Amino acid sequence: MPLKKMLYAAVLVAVGVITGHLIxxxxxxxxxxxxxxxxxxxxxxxxxxxxxxxxxxxxSLLRNILGTGTLLAFPGSLFGAALAGLFxxxxxxxxxxxxxETLGTGILGSLAAFFVAGWAMGKETALFFYIPPFLLSTLGxxxxxxxxxxxxxxxxxxxxxxR
Numbered sequence: 579m580p581l582k583k584m585l586y587a588a589v590l591v592a593v594g595v596i597t598g599h600l601i602x603x604x605x606x607x608x609x610x611x612x613x614x615x616x617x618x619x620x621x622x623x624x625x626x627x628x629x630x631x632x633x634x635x636x637x638s639l640l641r642n643i644l645g646t647g648t649l650l651a652f653p654g655s656l657f658g659a660a661l662a663g664l665f666x667x668x669x670x671x672x673x674x675x676x677x678x679e680t681l682g683t684g685i686l687g688s689l690a691a692f693f694v695a696g697w698a699m700g701k702e703t704a705l706f707f708y709i710p711p712f713l714l715s716t717l718g719x720x721x722x723x724x725x726x727x728x729x730x731x732x733x734x735x736x737x738x739x740x741r
Contacts, residue, residue, distance in 0.1 A: 583625050583626075583629060586624060586625055586629075586733070587621070587625060587629050587632065587633055590617050590620060590621055590625075590633050591633050591636045591637055591640070593613070593617065594613060594614055594617045594633070594637035594641075595637055595640045595641060595644070595646075597613045598611065598613075598637070598640075598641040598644070598646035598647055601613050603711075603715065610711050610712070610714065610715035611641075611647070611651070611654070611655075611715060611719075612715050612716075612718040612719035612722065613719060613722075614634070614637060614638075614651070614654070614655050614715075614719065615655075615658060615679055615683060615715060615716045615718070615719025615720050615722075615723070616719040616720070616722045616723040616726065617633060617634075617637065617719075617723075618630055618633070618634055618655060618658050618659040618662050618679050618683075618719070618723075619662050619672070619675045619676050619679050619719070619720055619723030619724070619727075620723050620726065620727065620730075621633045621634075621659065621662075621663070622659065622662035622663040622665075622666045622675040622678070622679070623666055623672050623675050623723075623727060624730075624733065626663060626666075626667070627659075627660065627662075627663020627664055627666070627667055628663070629663075630659040630660070630662055630663040631656065631659045631660050631663065633659065634655035634656050634658070634659035635652070635655075635656060637651075637655065638651035638652045638654075638655050638656070649694055649695075650691045650694055650695060650708070652694065653686075653687045653688075653690035653691045653693075653694050654683055654687045654688075654691060654708075654712060654715075655683065655687070656687070657682035657683055657686040657687040657690060658678070658679040658680070658681075658682035658683030658684075658686075658687055658716055659679070659682070660682060661678035661679065661681055661682030661686070662675045662676070662678040662679040662682065663675070663678070664678060665677055665678030666678065672723070672724055672727045673724065675723075676720035676721070676723060676724050677720075679716055679719070679720045679723075680713070680716050680717060680720050683712055683713075683715070683716040684709065684712050684713035684716045684717070685709065685713075687708075687712055687716075688706075688708035688709040688711075688712035688713070689705065689706075689708075689709075691708040691712065692705050692706075692707065692708060695708075
């Protein structure tokens with residue numbers, strides 16, 4: 579079963595990296611990336627919190643290496659992925675994963691982005707500067723995940739399917 583999960587994770591990371599330069603919305607110093615939030619919710623529901631966090635980190639890292647992301651991709655995705663996974667583990671509903679993603683990215687990630695922008699990027703912004711664009715991006719991505727999940731529910735690894 580771990581091999582199946584790793585393959586699912588690899589596909590989600592590939593989709594995240596490939597769409598990194600296709601679908602992003604400039605917002606100040608950051609680039610909002612709704613597909614990342616969709617992938618965070620899908621990873622949380624299909625694979626669990628560890629994979630969600632790992633996928634978010636790998637997508638952020640690869641997008642930075644390839645020049646399609648900024649350092650703000652890390653706080654913008656990691657907090658959301660972690661909370662999406664934890665909320666899904668606690669409440670076992672896709673809506674809870676989407677709520678965790680939205681709170682993690684929209685609030686915690688945006689506040690962490692303030693510190694990353696100042697410390698690592700040398701850019702001064704207001705503390706709450708990133709909340710509106712991060713919330714908008716994560717809401718769109720989370721809603722997209724809630725639309726996609728019923729269509730792919732049969733893909734969940736480890737639940738007795740033999741596909």
